Amino acid sequence: MTVPETEWRKLDRRTVWVTALRVVGTAAAVAAPVVVTVAGQTSPGMAVTVVLPTVVLAIAVGIVGDYVRWRRTSYRIGPERVELHTGILVRKRRSLARDRIRSVDLTAGLLLRAFGLVHAKIGTGEQTGAGESSLSLQPVSRAEADRLRRELLDRVPAREESEPRDGTLAVLDPSWIRFAPVSFLTPAIGGAAFGAVLQVAEWFGMQDGVITWVLDLLRSLPVLMAVLALLVTGVVVGVIGAIALFVEMWWRFRLEREPGGTLRVRRGLLTTRSISLEERRLRGIDLVEPLGNRMLGAARVDAVATGLTQQKGNERTDHKTLLPPAPRAEADRIAAAVLREPVSPTASVRLRGHPVAARGRRIRWALLGVLAVISPLLILGLVLTPLFLHLAWICALVLVPIAVAIALDAYRNLGHGLTGGYLVARNGAVRRSTVALQRRGVIGWTARQSIFQRRKGLITLTATTAAGGGAYSVYDVGESEGLVFAEEAVPDLFGPFLERIDAPPAHRS
Amino acid sequence: MSATGGWHAQDGNDGGVGESGGAVRLRPPGNELDPRAVRWWRTQWLLLFGPPLIVLAVLALVLPAPRPWLLLAAAVVAVLGLPVALLLPLWWYRVHRWEVTSDAVFTRTGYFWQEWRVAPMSRIQTVDSQRGPLEQFFGLATVTVTTASAKGAVTIQGLDHEVASDLVRQLTETTQATPGDAT
Incomplete structure (x- = not known):
């Protein structure tokens, strides 16, 4: 279907323009404060004569550099391999075998979009260091990117499905935005906003001014009101920030199944992203419910797939997200559709709970966590002033019920089960994760048992897989029950190494 | 954890584990490591603890003023290090299979x-x-x-x-x- 082409191609020429604009913008942003500062100390003319040549030089270097980079970069889509030659001084020749290519991801920021360009990243499913297993084309035109996507991903379908169910699986429902503010981003953004205001004020030497202004404002209010005012401001800013981030990431979200067995996620308001995932690489899904979302009945769907970019970068988590926080029923529907199952394994499974001993462990951990918080306060209280003692008991009074509640919830959420070809494991309270892993995707088991677990007859079983995080665990399951479950889920892994015992495993040899 | 050692026939209880069976557990793998591993681990520990000990001892010989403190530090290193270097590898040898x-x-x-x-x-x-x-x-x-x-x-x-x-x-x-x- 694809004509094997062998001629070398260049990146899009307009990259030079994009770089020029970017360099000019950066230079202007850097130069303006410098000009203002220098002008303040000497004269405006002086400032311009000092700064202008530097700026012009920087811009020229940037543009020429990018032009040379463009000249020296070329790629070729051969019948067997994709090749990329880069490097201005040190030439790098990289090539990927075409049949190992698993993804072609496209990203376009505002500036690139204005020129109709995208960054394309061609990736394989290797678990080697980030960057080694992918080729970046920065940038190519949108049409060329689509051609690349089609050509590299559109193989002969491995299996002919009786009911293809192609086309759009999900689009963004704007009402899902209501799930954005109940994430941990809200307090984080709210807190960061205060810091950012102070930081900006500091740049302009107005930090003291801002602080005294705010203090004056607050002093006119009663203490409680002042605290409330600060809190409300933080929450409002946080909510706005969380919503803005959600909209920027998920606007025009669309999950599609393309012919040839590829799932494609397209999204983004300012920066548009297109992420492709070969279904052949899919090993399961992870239904993620952060506490806030869970209370509103929402869940997110992550793909568990081999060869998703494992880079340390900030986009690591949302690369694998197939569905943003959405109502639980919708999440289950998408999970089922993605896996080509009539019902999502996360919905059809009957999860078995874990022994009560696991609850005791969780409560003990929770109390230890609280102890770690209040023991410094206790020590300070005994050494310095009794004020800290009061702080300690107030903390204990507040934190102990919260910690115990989380521990009990964590215990309730523990579960494991089998349904069809899937192994389902659930754990976590603050971030509840229900992972449905294809049994054929499990490539090994690891069993872990601390001395405490051994005394209680518990064991933690970890299924290793080539996909996703590499390992998914069933925590604190009863030892014998868990091992039987592991053997049932994936026969003949632990099976040959199991031995029968008559008495409960009080202690071993 | 020693008596159960030796070779286990690998097909002894193959496939015999089912839902209906009694309690099961993982048996220890059949083979121990080479006994020389004990000496290898010991040497590693000695290389870890030895240099600080020697440095402290030499300093104690050369510097009279802080000698009691240096000797104390050397004693602490020795007391911590020797049992670790002698016993831990034996322990490891018994649990690694x-x-x-x-x-x-x-x-x-x-x-x-x-x-x-x-x-x-x-x-x-x-x-x-x-x-x-x-x-x-x-x-x-x-x-x-x-x-x-x-x-x-x-x-x-x-x-x-x-x-x-x-x-x-x-x-x-x-x-x-x-x-x-x-x-």
């Missing part, structure tokens, strides 16, 4: 955090053996078996180096014969 059947590689490590790992032959991607300078001196080798999982590697430390190279050859031959990309 391994087994290779025709279908899988199986290891057990640790006591306080005991860990069993199994990697099936059909999923093995690479088989490496390493020999550091100390291992070479003691005639030992470490075999690492990786699978496509970032977290699925199985490592067997302290093998006799001939056993290790036989093992590597055997594993490589077995895995090459297995089709598929092992994911």
Whole structure:
């Protein structure tokens, strides 16, 4: 279907323009404060004569550099391999075998979009260091990117499905935005906003001014009101920030199944992203419910797939997200559709709970966590002033019920089960994760048992897989029950190494 | 944990585990490490504790003023280090076990955090053996078996180096014969 082409191609020429604009913008942003500062100390003319040549030089270097980079970069889509030659001084020749290519991801920021360009990243499913297993084309035109996507991903379908169910699986429902503010981003953004205001004020030497202004404002209010005012401001800013981030990431979200067995996620308001995932690489899904979302009945769907970019970068988590926080029923529907199952394994499974001993462990951990918080306060209280003692008991009074509640919830959420070809494991309270892993995707088991677990007859079983995080665990399951479950889920892994015992495993040899 | 050792016939209870059966547990893998591993580990510990001890002792000889403190520090290092260097390797030798059947590689490590790992032959991607300078001196080798999982590697430390190279050859031959990309 694809004509094997062998001629070398260049990146899009307009990259030079994009770089020029970017360099000019950066230079202007850097130069303006410098000009203002220098002008303040000497004269405006002086400032311009000092700064202008530097700026012009920087811009020229940037543009020429990018032009040379463009000249020296070329790629070729051969019948067997994709090749990329880069490097201005040190030439790098990289090539990927075409049949190992698993993804072609496209990203376009505002500036690139204005020129109709995208960054394309061609990736394989290797678990080697980030960057080694992918080729970046920065940038190519949108049409060329689509051609690349089609050509590299559109193989002969491995299996002919009786009911293809192609086309759009999900689009963004704007009402899902209501799930954005109940994430941990809200307090984080709210807190960061205060810091950012102070930081900006500091740049302009107005930090003291801002602080005294705010203090004056607050002093006119009663203490409680002042605290409330600060809190409300933080929450409002946080909510706005969380919503803005959600909209920027998920606007025009669309999950599609393309012919040839590829799932494609397209999204983004300012920066548009297109992420492709070969279904052949899919090993399961992870239904993620952060506490806030869970209370509103929402869940997110992550793909568990081999060869998703494992880079340390900030986009690591949302690369694998197939569905943003959405109502639980919708999440289950998408999970089922993605896996080509009539019902999502996360919905059809009957999860078995874990022994009560696991609850005791969780409560003990929770109390230890609280102890770690209040023991410094206790020590300070005994050494310095009794004020800290009061702080300690107030903390204990507040934190102990919260910690115990989380521990009990964590215990309730523990579960494991089998349904069809899937192994389902659930754990976590603050971030509840229900992972449905294809049994054929499990490539090994690891069993872990601390001395405490051994005394209680518990064991933690970890299924290793080539996909996703590499390992998914069933925590604190009863030892014998868990091992039987592991053997049932994936026969003949632990099976040959199991031995029968008559008495409960009080202690071993 | 010693009496149960020796070779377990690998097909002894194969497939005998079912829903209806009684309680089960993982049995220890059949093989112990090479006894020289004890000396290897001891040497490593001595190399860790030895230099600080020597430095402290020499300083105590040279500098009269802080001598009591230096001697105290040296005593602390010695008291901590000697039992660790002497006893811990013995302990490790007893808890580390391994087994290779025709279908899988199986290891057990640790006591306080005991860990069993199994990697099936059909999923093995690479088989490496390493020999550091100390291992070479003691005639030992470490075999690492990786699978496509970032977290699925199985490592067997302290093998006799001939056993290790036989093992590597055997594993490589077995895995090459297995089709598929092992994911």
